[in-house]
Amino acid sequence: MSSTNSVKKILIADDEPDILEIIQYNLQNEGYEVATAKNGLIALEEAKRFNPDLIILDIMMPGKNGIEVCNLLRMQPAFKDTLIIFLSALSDEVTEVKGLETGADDYITKPVSPKVLVSKVNALFRRLNKEDTGILQLGDLKIDREKYMVSYFDKEIILARKEFELLALLASKPGKVFLRNEILNQVWGTEVIVGDRTIDVHVRKVRQKLGLDCITTVKGVGYKFDL
Amino acid sequence: MSSTNSVKKILIADDEPDILEIIQYNLQNEGYEVATAKNGLIALEEAKRFNPDLIILDIMMPGKNGIEVCNLLRMQPAFKDTLIIFLSALSDEVTEVKGLETGADDYITKPVSPKVLVSKVNALFRRLNKEDTGILQLGDLKIDREKYMVSYFDKEIILARKEFELLALLASKPGKVFLRNEILNQVWGTEVIVGDRTIDVHVRKVRQKLGLDCITTVKGVGYKFDL
DNA sequence: TAATTCAGTTAACAATTTAATAATACGACT
DNA sequence: AGTCGTATTATTAAATTGTTAACTGAATTA
16 A cells, blocks of 8 residues: 655556657656566566556556456455556547546556656656645644644644634744744734734633744734744 | 545536537536636636535636635635546647646546547546445445445444435545535535535534534534545 | 834634524425 | 435524733844
8 A cells, every 4th residue: 555655656567668768768767666577467567566656557468468457456455445547658538538447547648758757657646645634743842734724732722713823823934933923824814903912812722722932923913832 | 535435426527518508418428517617707607606626727717827726726725636537639748747747637628529539537536436335334334325324333223315315424524524505515415505504403403413523523624534 | 222113913702603402484295 | 204414593502812001022223
């Protein structure tokens, strides 16, 4: 199974050595870990051994073709969720639809520019990692934007909305000094007009509830988050 | 934001009425709910109103082009995770790479066969919905989305439809705070307009029927499910 | 050094928002 | 007609939010 953090592993299966090499080179350049297979059977073995996050499959290969390989992979629980991209010289509609319905995530027709291929791969991983929740982890302080929850050393701290938004804003760029105006615009919006003291008071409440000196005052300028 | 159970909504933006119509027809045939926009500005408005799960954007449109629209959408938190596919007659490498790097999930060059497009759309949703099993088991609480049934300690609890959908939504991501707007969109849809109090009342009923304190209110923000 | 000013802190209070509840109304369906 | 599901409204209760005013400490000035 693929970890969200680590370097992504990609297996490329194609019977043309040139293509294999070009794609491998470009993906490695982008920081991916790459393995290759020069036919369908080897691809299956490599998939087991290498446990890739993404498999790029040529359709027309000697022995087992790409679609067969895909089917065999999808049958195994271990590869149920593995990303699969078909790469094919066949650009006919029927094959493409069949390929996608087999459970592939994309179908790219050759010839394809390496840069475009890399972009598509990036896009797939980007989307998959969107799963990550908007959690900010700063030392022992955790700010979960989705859950509207702050915890320190796993102890939950209840913040009111404005308090939370203020903290989330400051913590979004630790070290950066936010001007009072920025804070007003971000947290309170441009419509509402509130006095300057209001910010101070909210800062105080956050400090108090956190019991942690992480909001620093920069006199005459604004506030910043610093652990 | 996309509901786990409901029909997926797709917004298509293209300045060519023919294309708009063909795509719309094919996607509706596949069971999707479709809205259309004939230029970039309208697309932005429709996105806000219709709240689609996927937006298919033509790149060359009068006024705002697709890439601009994509950028504007991605800036708004509400559309940060919305699926976006570019559709373009431009097949040059630079535009395609730029499009994908802008945050699109796919880039398809015209002309495209409607069947292939539909397959690609299906593939995207398939990938996104991987964890969407019908039954949710949360501690001793079981929620069966297919049978519209809830049980606690094997004791069946009858919920009305809206009540059920509300609970199912909140329980789909335990801990996550759902904004009132999200709840309205998911449970009631974008078409119907109901007052804010309606949500409260339904929350109350669910709490009452479950006899279980699993829905927490987060003042000023929304509600969350927590066991 | 003492007085003054400036900027921010603090605590108490008031105003405003927001949600829970109960009672009510209206259809759809039986 | 009666029940059920749904949405609205009014009332009440509670929490958040904003303001005020007094306080503190540092920097500035006389």
